[in-house]
Amino acid sequence: MVLKKKNTVSLFNIFPNPTTGYIWLQAAGRMENAVFNVYNAEGKKVLEQNINNSVAGTTINMSHLAAGVYTIVIKTASTSEIHKIIKQ
Numbered sequence: 001m002v003l004k005k006k007n008t009v010s011l012f013n014i015f016p017n018p019t020t021g022y023i024w025l026q027a028a029g030r031m032e033n034a035v036f037n038v039y040n041a042e043g044k045k046v047l048e049q050n051i052n053n054s055v056a057g058t059t060i061n062m063s064h065l066a067a068g069v070y071t072i073v074i075k076t077a078s079t080s081e082i083h084k085i086i087k088q
Helices: none
Strands: 012-015 022-027 034-039 045-051 057-061 068-075 080-087
Touching: 012 080, 045 057
Parallel strands: none
Antiparallel strands: 012 022, 022 057, 034 045, 034 068, 068 080
């Protein structure tokens, strides 16, 4: 699930969703000085990672997190997106 403004295109894909551990964050272009935060259902930040100069994307290890629904917020210098991920 992606939460974004109406009539905008998502710049990031996250898969697999649902996941049992690792997810892949894929960008439409180069990610420079990006940061993503993962929040649990209570709004507590459970993971943060900086992404510097990645062309294709990066993996995110969620295997240590409990099963549930998580919110991923991805921020770059020019945009931000919110995605929902289900961890099984």
